[in-house]
Amino acid sequence: MAISEVHCDRSCFRAAEHATRLALLTLLLVAACGDDTAPTQDDAPLLIDGGTVVVMDESGLILEGAAVVVEGDRISSIIAAGGPRPANARVIDATGHLVIPGLVNTHGHAAMSLLRGLADDLPLMTWLNDYIFPAEAALVAPDFVYWGTLLSSVEMLKSGTTTFADMYYFRDDMARATIDAGIRAVTGPHVIGFPTPDFATPEASLADAAEFMERYQDHPTVVPAVAAHALYTTPLEAVEAAFRLAERYDAPFQIHAVEDPSEDVTAREQTGMGVVEALESIGALRPGTVLAHSIYLSDEDIQRIAAGGAGIAHNPQSNMKLGVARAAPVAAALAAGIPVGLGTDGPASNNDLDMFDEMDAAAKVQKFILGDPAALPAETVFRLATMGGARVLNLHDEIGSLEPGKRADIVLVDVRRPGLTPLYSVYSHLVYAARGSDVATVIVNGRVVVQDGEILTVDEEEVMERARGFGERVREVMEEVAAGREGG
Ligand SMILES: [Zn+2]
Structure with a gap:
């Protein structure tokens, strides 16, 4: 050269x-x-x-x-x-195209695409305890995770996301689906404090987790990471054990943190500390730790996160859908130097995986809640969806911008469209006007995976046919769950 x-x-x-x-x-x-x-x-x-x-x-x-x-x-x-x-x-x-860095989705549960639209318009704890957790207990199995993750990977790639962070079950099947789709994924072992379809206890989940971390150490597109669901579902000891595993491999660590005000109450009852303080007490607020949601942060919490170096995955549409009458303090977090990225959350919480939609919402919700049209301008929001997300995942040396030496994760957005013509400001169009359907071509790790809007890596029709098949099974199970709820 x-x-x-x-x-x-x-x-x-x-x-x-x-x-x-x-x-x-x-x-x-x-x-x-x-x-x-x-x-x-x-x-x-x-x-x-x-x-x-x-x-x-x-x-x-x-x-x-x-x-x-x-x-x-x-x-x-x-x-x-x-x-x-x-x-x-x-x-x-x-x-006629904008050539942009691939979008980075910092939080989600991809396989839940098979549960999308199953239950909506409910409080978080009702949605989880009466619908999602029972459905998952009955349905989630390796093939469910494989096809659900594949379905979501296709949706994400076609709408310009080239990297996503995921927390779910059956990590090997999840990873296999992302490899088959050709998308970059930050994923791996997951712990939660009750029996799940793959493991009876957090200890069992962690027992062979190191094997996964080893296997994917040098993988071109799978970034091995460890997740603990949340402090309201998982004892602090298990969260700490999961974090230690991530630390051992210098890997990202993912956890839901203060999405709901009850989480701090529960954490104080169990540990004598709020959620963020408890995470600080085990050293988990280090760079590469992804705090999903982080809506109910005190000023002290923001200082703790900034001092530790953890990042925040901001999921504005999922939060709005849950009726959270406030927004994550994104402007305050950025002012404190905290890395912030955007996430869609699971497809059953949003209910789509379109990061263009998420950028639009991220900009508008801050303006709305702060009463300030200058809050979170378009260029800042586009940065959150690219370099910001890369920093949250501690991958900023590899992805997030189109600079020589970085991985070739590149998206072409066709701006020769009625909704994008004429073009005065690139960032304005990317954040407020473009949609995932305006994406024409996607390259991940140097490989063209979407061309002229068509996925090249998998048979999209087959993926949807399999998803429809799982849909039939979901309907049956939910009828049983509803009967049990009424009976019990
Ligand atoms: Zn989540």
């Missing part, structure tokens, strides 16, 4: 005045061309050419008519408009 002459007129850098000289030099690295050893078609670089490249580096650089060069699983360079392109490249014409 060499720095070649780069032709760049004034129009090619909309944000050049914000870019440091160093950032520009890094971005304008051009792969050496005219090499004697021409690559074969299969390992030829991928050239995503002619789009508006939204880099999402520190300076917020946007490059018109630029090209992103992918070699293997990584971005090797970004070439400005008019710069020399590598020979023999496989070209994706990005004319």
Whole structure:
């Protein structure tokens, strides 16, 4: 690789005045061309050419008519408009598209797509205890998790999400589904303080968890992580054991934290501490810990999280649907330096996995709740959905922006659509106007997995047919659960 002459007129850098000289030099690295050893078609670089490249580096650089060069699983360079392109490249014409970093969904339960719409418009604890937990006890099995996760992975990829963090059961089947779909997943062992379809106790769940962590240590797309459901469902000792496992592998650790005000009450009864304080007491507020929801945070909690380095997965649509008459204190968390990402939560809580929809909601709920239209502007929200999420998952050196050296997780959004024409502000359109259905092409780890809106990795019709089959079984089980509820 060499720095070649780069032709760049004034129009090619909309944000050049914000870019440091160093950032520009890094971005304008051009792969050496005219090499004697021409690559074969299969390992030829991928050239995503002619789009508006939204880099999402520190300076917020946007490059018109630029090209992103992918070699293997990584971005090797970004070439400005008019710069020399590598020979023999496989070209994706990005004319009329925004070329953005793949979106990062920091919290969810993918297999619950098979329970979507089963019970809605209920308080959290009623929804969980009367519907979801009994349904899961009766239904959740390896094939349920595999097909449910595959279904969600297809939905996520087609709407521009390239990485998602997940907490659910049957970790091997979950991981296998994400590999088959070709999506990046942060997932693994999960503990909860009651018998689950896969393990009778948290101890049993953790007994062979290290094997999973070992197996996926160097996997290209599965990032092994450990999850504890929440302090209101899981004893602090089991949460700590799960966290220690994550710590041993320097892996992300996921936990629901203060989604509901009752969680602090329960934690105080059981541990003498609030949720965040209890997590601090076991050292769990370190970078890579993902606190899902974190709505009911006190000022002290925010200080504790900031001091420890943990991140927050903000799920505005799930929170609104539960009738939480307040919003996670995102602006205060960001001001304190806490990494914040966006999440959809499970597809039964939202009820979709479209991160464009989530960005729109994240921006609007803060403005609404704070009575301030300037709260959480569009560029900030887009950053939460990309680099912010990458930081929450402690993957910011690998994903979250289109910078040379990072994994090639890239999304093309077609802006030649009625709802996106004309275009004045890239971030405004991405956050307020674009939808997941505007995504045309998706690349994960250097591999094209969605092309012209079609998933290439799996048979979408077959996945939906299997999902419909599970739907029949869900209906039967829920009739039994309802009869039991009325009888008991
Ligand atoms: Zn959740």
